[in-house]
Amino acid sequence: MPRAEVLDLFQDADVVLYTGGTSLVEHYPLEEKFAHIEVALTARRPLVLGTQSLGPFQRPAHQEQVRRVTARASAVLLRDDRSLGNLGQIGADVSRAKVLPDIVFALADPRPQRPVTQRPRVAVSARAWNHFSGTSAAAGQASYVDALRGAVTWLVRERQAEVVFLSTCQGIDEYWIDDSHTASMIAAGLPEDVRQGVTVERGHRSPAELQDAYASFDVVLATRMHAAILSLNAGTPVVAVAYEFKTTELFRGLGLEELSHDIETVSAAGLTASLDHVLSHQGAVREVVAGKVVAWRREARELGLLVVSARRKRADS
DSSP states (O other): OOHHHHHHHHHTOSOEEEOOSSOSSTTSOOHHHHHHHHHHHHTTOOEEEEEEOOOOOOSHHHHHHHHHHHHHOSEEEESSHHHHHHHHHTTOOOTTEEEOOOGGGGGOOOOOOOOOOSSOEEEEEOOOOOOOSSSOHHHHHHHHHHHHHHHHHHHHHHHOOEEEEOOSSOSOTTSSOOHHHHHHHHHHTSOHHHHTTEEEOOSOOOHHHHHHHHTTSSEEEESSHHHHHHHHHTTOOEEEEESSHHHHHHHHHHTOGGGEEETTTOOHHHHHHHHHHHHHSHHHHHHHHHHHHHHHHHHHTHHHHHHHHHHHHHHHO
16 A cells, blocks of 8 residues: 555545554564555654554664664554564663563453263464574474374374364465465375364354364464464464564463473474373363453453554544
8 A cells, every 4th residue: 555545545534553563573564564664653643552562673774673673652552572672682671661462362262171982172273484493494494393293193093183274364365374285285295094083174263263262272383473372272282483582471370381392402302292282181281271361352452442542642642
């Protein structure tokens, strides 16, 4: 959208909410994102950075832009202490910064545990990832895929599990990536006897529909962080593959760090150990998850109050 049209939209707004997610990180191009934020500041509208993970910022130009944004934003809402530390490291203004749970936790609705059956149901969220620091993109992705295949093979052969690949970023033609393509590739490389216990879903589901779907599983093996969050919202335990620090921080907050595995070093043995633990102790893990997400639901909804506060301050000025 041309800058002039964006400016017109912002000038008609009472508050500009930059929702982020994981947006302001140097894995991705930042120039257009900073340009949109600058348009909001030019329009003299209150700017709220919605709950997100950001940084670290190594490039001087990015550091300067972040300092400018945080100095003028009405609120800077972060998902984790590490993001707050990333701002502190570059001397950014953190006087209006606050750490809150991801906004998706506002949808938390933990369900009762499924009846224990001989055949557990396990969902898997997989994705393509190119930003490995210790090896090439091809080698890193191959190692990650091998770890997932090994875990799925163990689930089907040793636990007689029903495994369904189901992720958040799939089934939208206009989107730049489709996780079901990665899932199909992983499934195609499984041994024939294992493939018979595996399904790949390719369609798109809304967040509410995904949360309901994840509620029907005993555990979710999630690479996408919002697949993990929607599963946790439903009360379903998660074993995670962390491709960025946001997932590591999420599981630290849960007190379940041992269930998060760094994508740089993830292995089939590590994933199967975590999956075995969860399947063997579902009640205890579910109790931890349910207690935490109910508390986080209340905190996540504070974002709305802060947006209203920014609007009121503008009206009073």
